[in-house]
Amino acid sequence: RKEVEQDPGPFNVPEGATVAFNCTYSNSASQSFFWYRQDCRKEPKLLMSVYSSGNEDGRFTAQLNRASQYISLLIRDSKLSDSATYLCVVIYTGTASKLTFGTGTRLQVTL
Amino acid sequence: DAGVIQSPRHEVTEMGQEVTLRCKPISGHDYLFWYRQTMMRGLELLIYFNNNVPIDDSGMPEDRFSAKMPNASFSTLKIQPSEPRDSAVYFCASRPWGSYEQYFGPGTRLTVT
16 A cells, blocks of 8 residues: 555636645644645745644645545636646654655646 | 756667766756656656765666766766667656755757668
């Protein structure tokens, strides 16, 4: 079983739709969580951190459920420019420098 | 500000040849990371350095891979001899002390035939 699992998708949604991705992690000693975004043939870039209380950044909302060991990303009012792969990232306690990446969920927003 | 710089951007080589990938981290960043990305395995951490010292190389696949960081502004990842299964995109990333956010370079797309 992979340490960080994501549905690879693709998720095909029309512009304006709301879409949500989940990510599960296997190690309960997980300390910090992030979502990275990777455009086609580009490098990953930090999208947002995920806090225990949940956090929002514009149209993006991230949630953490430690009991069930998953994090989620909700995108409201999808734009064409949101089309990308979204990578779930976990840092385990005691390994503050090591990011463990999921394989990503691909989102395609269409007209 | 210049981001993380990697060279070459593309490399095509024949099996058995030596390949050297280069990285210049963002100035002032204390940590440098080398990753490999494939469709099958996603992004995998190969090795990382703190203040030019290798801290964790447990992700290096085998002895054919080696990495060095002779100074704070330069690192290399070498594969000798290369094999077709080494074909992947290799990313270098850096981050400053006290932050979890890593800044990735544009990657080197390696094809071994």
